[in-house]
Amino acid sequence: MEQWKQSxxxxxxLAILAGMFAAIRKEISIWIVLIIILAVIDIVFGLYRKKKEGK
Structure with missing residues (x-):
């Protein structure tokens, strides 16, 4: 699998699991927010790599 697809x-x-965990606990802690932020950063870098490979 290509690196950007994995990312x-x-x-x-990660975002789905963090959302499910927050829904189960019915609260959002700082750790869940950090995991969601890291997931979004990972997605952004993956899409950036795809764009960079396309050139």
Whole structure:
């Protein structure tokens, strides 16, 4: 699997898991927010790599 696809996939999975964990606990802690931020950063870098490879 290409590196950018892995990065985007991992970011999406992290965001989904963090959202599910927050829904189960019915609260959002600083750790869940940090995981979501890291997931978004991972997705952004994955899309950036895709764009960079396309050139």
């Amino acid at each position: 985007v996939l991992i970011g999406v999975i």
